Amino acid sequence: MRIILFGPPGAGKGTQAVRLRERFQIAHLSTGDLLRAEVAAGTSLGKEAGALMAQGSLVPDEMVVGIIEHRIEKDDCKGGFLLDGFPRTIPQAKALDSMLDKHALSLDHVVSIEVPDEALLERITGRRSCPNCGAVFHIQFMPPKVEDTCDACAHQGLHQRDDDKAETVRARLEKFHRETAPLKDFYSHYEPESLVRSVDGTGKPDAVYARILDAIGADVADETPPAMKAAN
Ligand code: AP5
Numbered sequence: 001m002r003i004i005l006f007g008p009p010g011a012g013k014g015t016q017a018v019r020l021r022e023r024f025q026i027a028h029l030s031t032g033d034l035l036r037a038e039v040a041a042g043t044s045l046g047k048e049a050g051a052l053m054a055q056g057s058l059v060p061d062e063m064v065v066g067i068i069e070h071r072i073e074k075d076d077c078k079g080g081f082l083l084d085g086f087p088r089t090i091p092q093a094k095a096l097d098s099m100l101d102k103h104a105l106s107l108d109h110v111v112s113i114e115v116p117d118e119a120l121l122e123r124i125t126g127r128r129s130c131p132n133c134g135a136v137f138h139i140q141f142m143p144p145k146v147e148d149t150c151d152a153c154a155h156q157g158l159h160q161r162d163d164d165k166a167e168t169v170r171a172r173l174e175k176f177h178r179e180t181a182p183l184k185d186f187y188s189h190y191e192p193e194s195l196v197r198s199v200d201g202t203g204k205p206d207a208v209y210a211r212i213l214d215a216i217g218a219d220v221a222d223e224t225p226p227a228m229k230a231a232n
Pocket of ligand 1: 007008009010011012013014015016031032033035052053056057058059060061064084085086087088092123124126127128136137138139141142163172201202203204205208
């Protein structure tokens with residue numbers, strides 16, 4: 001299965017990606033995470049990307065296209081993958097089409113997680129993540145069991161992303177509406193048929209997850225994926 005998780009900053013793409021990755025045993029490719037790893041490693045790409053990310057701007061198309069092109073050729077993507085945060089512009093979507101054509105692959109679904117802007121700011125400014133394993137929490141909506149401590153790896157000291165301050169979030173939302181939202185139309189008019197599965201992203205993460213499974217025609221299985229147990 002090859003899925004794009006589409007939605008504005010804070011829609012819950014990363015939160016749902018963890019569940020879908022485990023359920024379908026597919027690779028999770030987050031351009032945000034891949035870029036943050038470059039920033040942390042201090043590479044020249046990371047230095048250029050980090051400055052743009054800190055302002056809430058998109059990094060150049062060729063940079064993320066190069067990262068994804070390299071990544072989808074790895075063995076763990078052979079059984080399918082989930083793209084989180086890519087594509088984000090029409091040129092990126094066209095580049096993805098070329099990559100897929102080259103490998104005789106196709107997309108199955110573009111899951112569009114829909115959340116009103118007012119809720120997004122609250123979600124993002126309350127987000128905390130584990131610097132050790134990357135698990136994501138929310139101080140109000142998905143708090144860790146022990147304050148400031150990761151449920152998954154017990155690391156102490158959860159971190160707020162540099163681009164999660166209110167001012168930067170507004171810039172990211174503005175970029176989403178201007179540059180990324182048109183992709184929904186692009187994938188709605190995809191040949192031979194629309195790939196867009198719109199899902200209400202409000203309510204609890206478990207409810208959103210169930211709606212996603214329903215939208216992509218998967219069984220809403222009784223078993224609870226391990227990631228959900230950890231987060232609940
Ligand atoms: P990226 O890391 O991709 O950020 P984003 O798309 O802005 O998305 P977020 O990670 O902020 O949100 P999310 O939808 O994953 O939400 P989450 O699950 O964490 O990109 C960062 C930057 O990198 C970009 O601004 C850009 O500069 C650059 N970049 C990346 N890709 C690029 C590309 N393709 N082209 C160019 N530049 C690129 O949830 C958010 C919070 O809400 C969490 O605290 C979570 O616990 C909570 N939450 C989740 N679900 C719920 C729920 N149902 N109810 C209540 N709270 C919830």
